[in-house]
Amino acid sequence: MTQLADRVHTDPAEIRRLSLLIERLPDEGLVDIVLVDGSRQVGVVATRPSLQTFLDADGNEGANAVLRLEDVQGEGRVAYLWLDEIVKVRPLQSDEREFGSSANTPATGRSKSN
DSSP states (O other), X not given: OOEEOSOOBOOHHHHHXXXXXXXXXXXXXXXXXXXXXXXXXXXXXXXXXXXXXXXXXXXXXXEEOEEEEEOTTOSSOEEEEEGGGEEXXXXXXXXXXXXXXXXXXXXXXXXXXX
């Protein structure tokens, strides 16, 4: 049985973008997510999502995915996010963590002010 989605995607470039986002969502990884509306969600990825086939309101078939993001506080709250609404995924607890402009020097690990 096919599920309904607000938006479905058939464009290969958009499907590739969704696939790349999925690669950034490790099982049980702690992530900071930026959504298209500019809001942020921080939580634990319950299980890496996978692209699925959905129908939109007009009956068009295409791809999308749902991310289950669990509350970091362990209070049992869960957010379900459509993958196409995610702009950026930043791992917070992962080997893939992005550090941007770090205050530490690579050789010593000490602060530049030391």
